[in-house]
Amino acid sequence: MIMATTSSSSSPQEHPLSYSIVWSPLPLITCILPFIGHMGITTSQGIACDFQGPYSVGDRGRMAFGHPTRALQIDIRSLGEDAAEKWDNAIHIANEEYRTRMHNICCDNCHSHVAYALNGMELQGQPFRIQNWDMVKLCFLVFFRGRFLSWNGVLVQFVPLAILISIWVFFLL
Numbered sequence: 500m501i502m503a504t505t506s507s508s509s510s511p512q513e514h515p516l517s518y519s520i521v522w523s524p525l526p527l528i529t530c531i532l533p534f535i536g537h538m539g540i541t542t543s544q545g546i547a548c549d550f551q552g553p554y555s556v557g558d559r560g561r562m563a564f565g566h567p568t569r570a571l572q573i574d575i576r577s578l579g580e581d582a583a584e585k586w587d588n589a590i591h592i593a594n595e596e597y598r599t600r601m602h603n604i605c606c607d608n609c610h611s612h613v614a615y616a617l618n619g620m621e622l623q624g625q626p627f628r629i630q631n632w633d634m635v636k637l638c639f640l641v642f643f644r645g646r647f648l649s650w651n652g653v654l655v656q657f658v659p660l661a662i663l664i665s666i667w668v669f670f671l672l
Contacts, residue, residue, distance in 0.1 A: 516547025518575050518586060520613055521547055521567035522641045530659035534642040537564040538609045540590055540616050543583035548559035548590055550612035551603045556594045563609075566650030569645040589619040610634030 519541045536624035539549030575582045593616035614632035649655050
């Protein structure tokens, strides 16, 4: 579980995953397509929030598919004064909105929830040169720019596909 610290500071250093997009593998799907997984967004306190299914948003730090294996921290300095409050408010609004939505694996999913929150933040300077966040941009941004949180995350994301390819190649030769 991603837990908040007891510090009342709003510094990004108060929790290692504060102000981050977090990602965890989806069973079976990530084995075949390692760029597809489950996504959430963390508050200023490092608490993960994710769209977990129809009318359900987790906002207590426990993601639907387990601990995150990747994270991408967002620079919030462009939010100006009260940056932590603006960040957390946008996440709260996204959480409330997604508690009224039906989950659709292809069109309105956990990636859409994160995009909704980020679009509501009015980040200046477009982090990563993204002006309008959406699920496809987030998918590839985290895949190419997100950091692994442990070596186990690397193994979980890529070893199953390597094994499947090895078996396929072995039986073709």
